[in-house]
Amino acid sequence: MSLRVAVQMDPLETVKIGGDSSFALMLSAQARGHTLFHYDVRTLAYDASHGAAGRLTCWGAPVTVQKVEGAHFTRGEYRLIDLGEDIDVVLMRQDPPFDLGYITATHLLERLAGRTLVVNDPAAVRNAPEKVFVLDYARFMPPTFIARRIEDVKAFxxxxxxxxxxxxxxxxxxxxxxxxxxxxxxxxxxxxxFENAWVEPFMVQPFLPDVSEGDKRIVLVDGVFAGAINRKPGEGEFRSNLAVGGSAEASQLTSAEEEICAALGPELKARGLVFVGIDVIGGKWLTEINVTSPTGIVAIDRFNGTDTGAMIWDAIEVRHAAM
Structure with a gap:
């Protein structure tokens, strides 16, 4: 069955197609015969005069994608799209910051429940920010402290x-x-x-020397392990994120990481968190549960010969059919 898929993400012009997970998901959807639309979250509009459910629209355009650097998409005419009537699946893939704008978008998208499938579930995304949701699994975490006062941090x-x-x-x-x-x-x-830049408290943890050996990104699809990569810090850097110069290598799960995945999996599935990336240091320390716009599937598939995009779309199609 062909689905009409609206992708809520940053401008396609800025996509780095060699490693972008959203672009990979679009390629995978298109290969299955699904129709793609792209829109900016800032164009969402809600009209409460259209019955109990209201009418949620966006200003979007049909797109086709191809893995050709510099010519990776073509776009049709922009038009008003009714996300409750014209679309079957919304992929919520814009990058953070996870601010009030992001949170407001989840409230609006939540009103599509029962009509259009939103992935990941917007209410679950709103209630599971990466560094807060993970606190539910503190038994797998390094000592962690959330505060604002310097006296509290010194005591920690x-x-x-x-x-x-x-x-x-x-x-x-x-x-x-x-x-x-x-x-x-x-x-x-x-x-x-931090006090001047952010209104919320910040997170403090002991520095883990094991990070020099890498920070593993593990992807779960509908609660099931799909693949992993180990991200190693670049020269003179302790952060291993690929966005700040880290490099990726193939990786398997340790027994402790298998235990973490088994503990998280059922809850992720129950919450409608279809595509999740968790971060683990030293083979045992869980540091984040990424649900807003997880990445890593391109590198995982390159190293492992897998097709994580297909796994994600399998899960989406099953969920849509069950609506």
Missing amino acids: NQRNPGDLVIKPLHGNGGKAVFRVPADGSNLGALIEM
Whole structure:
């Protein structure tokens, strides 16, 4: 069955097709005969005068995609699209920040329930921010502290002596992740910066030396393990995110990582979180559960000879058929 798929994402002109997971999902959908549309989340509009469910529209255009650098898409005429009537599946794939704009979009998309399938489920995405949802699985995490006061952070450091890592609670792609030496020489300046830049508290964890051996991205599809890559930091860098210069290598799961996946899988499936990427350091330390716009499937498929995009679309088609 051909589906009409609207992809809510950043401009197609900016896509780096060699490693972009959203683009890979679009290629996979198109190969199955699904029709693609692209729209910017900022064009969402909701009209409450159209009955109890209202009418949610966007300003979008039909697109076709191809894996040709510099000519990777063609776009038709923009038009008003009724996401409840004209579309079968919405892929919510715009990059964070996970701010009030992002949260508001999930509230609007949630109103499509029962008519149009939204992946990942918008209510679940809203209620499972990467560095907060993971706290439900603290037994797999390194010591973790969320706060704003420097006195609290210093007390945490006394209980967990050594270098620290400080990162924004709703950041992404390794941005604004800082290492604090054991003497705390830059702690005050960093906390001052965080207080001025973000209204929410920040996350603090001990620096894990194992990160030099990599930070594993593990992808689960509808709660089932699909594949993994190990991301290693670049020269002079402790962050392993590919977006900040990390490199990827093939990887298998450790027994501890298998235990983590088994613990998370049923809950992810129950919440409608179809495409999820979790991050694990040292083969055992769970640090994030990425649900907003997970990445990594292109590298995973390249190393493992798998087709994660097809697995994701299999899951989407099953969910859509059950609506």
